Amino acid sequence: MRAVWITRAGGPEVLEVRTTPDPAPGPGEARIRVHAAGLNFAEVMARQGLYPDAPKLPCVVGYEVAGVVDALGAGVTGPAVGTRVLALVRFGGHAELVCAPVAQVVELPDGLGFEQAAAIPLNYLTAYHMLFRVANLRAGQRVLVHMAAGGVGLAVLQLCRTVPDVVTFGTASAAKHDVLREFGCTHPVDYRTEDYAARVRALTDGEGVDLVLDPLGGRDWKRGLRLLRPVGQLIAYGFANLAGGERRSVVRLARQASGVPLLTPLGLMNDNRTVSGVNLGHLWGRPDLLREELTALMALWHSGDISPRIDGVYPFDRAADAHRRLGERQNVGKVLLVPAA
Template identity: 50%
Template sequence: MRQVVITKYGSPDVFDVRELPTPSPGEGEVRIQVRAAGVNFADVLARLGLYPDAPKPPMVVGYEVAGYIDAKGPGVTALFEGDRVMALTRFGGYADTVVVPARQAFTCPSELCDAEAAAAPVNYLTAALALYRMAALAPAETVLVHNAGGGVGVAATQLARLRRATVIGTASAFKHDALRSFGVDHVIDYRHADVAAEVRRITHGRGVDVILDPIGGRSFLASYRLLAPLGRLVMFGLSSAAPGERRSLWRAMRAWIATPRFDPLSLINRNRGVFGLHLGHLWEERRQLAPLMEMLLSELRGGRLTPVVARTFPLERAGDAHRFIQSRCNIGKVVLTT
């Protein structure tokens, strides 16, 4: 089997393709011949040494894949060899073969190509947990989605539209036409506009009901201040810690220092809620994740959700995929193909 290995912390040049013996599935596991693997910003943070959960180098990152089951271990009864699946991997996804617990593999909707299937699990689960479970988004509410052009941002827009919510999205100007076509009602160029002033103008000074913020640092506090009464902020990333291709502990520390600590009395007095979301720490919560995943699969089969793939790269060009993400040029998901 082939794996793309991060040999040390650093720039996208640290990837190396290596050959390893093909693993065999154990009790309750399936082996998947990977056709496509999703790339997430958490992978970038791991490459830079800024993701505490990641293994130490040499390591293989990657949270999600799509492909075909070619072997299964004892005790697997619901999946079979030849089944086309999408799966959550929790590292190890940058490979042409993976072994995962059968409970983390799901029959892939036939309507999706391999790249679209690999683009779905992490982004849509994250967005669904944020909007539907934590924020309990209701019809006619207003959602502010930061980084609306990213994979989670596009997924969140689609899910918010299913709840008939109004969507405000922040993104670079060249992404605005695409985001409007996805259903974003109001797009703000965060590079040149005063985001807070624009949000207040759009909401007539009231603020927004739900905010999804993957940026971190000072952005968390700015987002909190834009919440309407009974508003909910969901924080799920720290992309401000990695503005460049190379590792900078100083920049990461600046982002961390700028991260606010929320005062319980302020939350009470202002009738606001603040949530933190880390999908990677929910792997064992199948009872919580399974109903959401089944709902997402149903919506994907029905065409009411459509993964947007910004660009695909061959597996051996994982470094170029990371460069593309860090250039902030992607509209939708970046995917590796085998």
């Protein structure tokens, strides 16, 4: 099979399409012929050598695929060969074939195409899990989401619309604000030209917000904490500030690491604040929970409440362009890889 390999840490030029023997599904696994695979910010960081969870290099990354079951491992009775599915995989998704534990394989509803399906698992699960399991979003609350025009950000905005009267503040560069509004963002904020914290404070008469969803990390976590109203919650779910260019920078790493706020239970208690963390990649030990949330998302797709925005679809041999698109912050929504042109 063909797959996109990260041959070593570096710029997009380190990616190579290589051919290796087809994988055989192990006990409890289904093998999927991939029609589309999601490319995520984490995988761009993995290529830069900045993602501690990535497999040892050289490796094939990829957390999510949509395709057709083409073989079953020992002890597996379904989904049947030929079933259209999406799956969460802990790496190896940027390939023509990938094996996944059947607990992480979900049948696609009729009408949901492979590309739309591959855009759902990581982005929408992250958004859904944060809003409805960790934060318990309620009617009328105020939510600040960073990287709002990215895959997770747009998913957050769409899901916030399913709860009445939620007010959303989304940071993104100005050229992306129309799309943010289309996805329900009440207040797009151009973080590149204005102080987003000052803007959010002004828009809320100084009160701040109930929930900050922050994948930026470092100093932004500190700023987010200061924007919380009493009983507010900050969810940390990424450290994008570490990846400011195409390559790793030790100076940037040190600066951002020194900005991480130091918190104590006593301080949180006295401030009536909650700080939570979400890392979907570390929830693989809870397939019951992931499956329940994926099933809820399939229902939301069915009811028309969610519909991912595809930014671009790149064949494997243009994977470097796909990485560049994310690395240069050009994407609005999801970037996908497909095996052939």
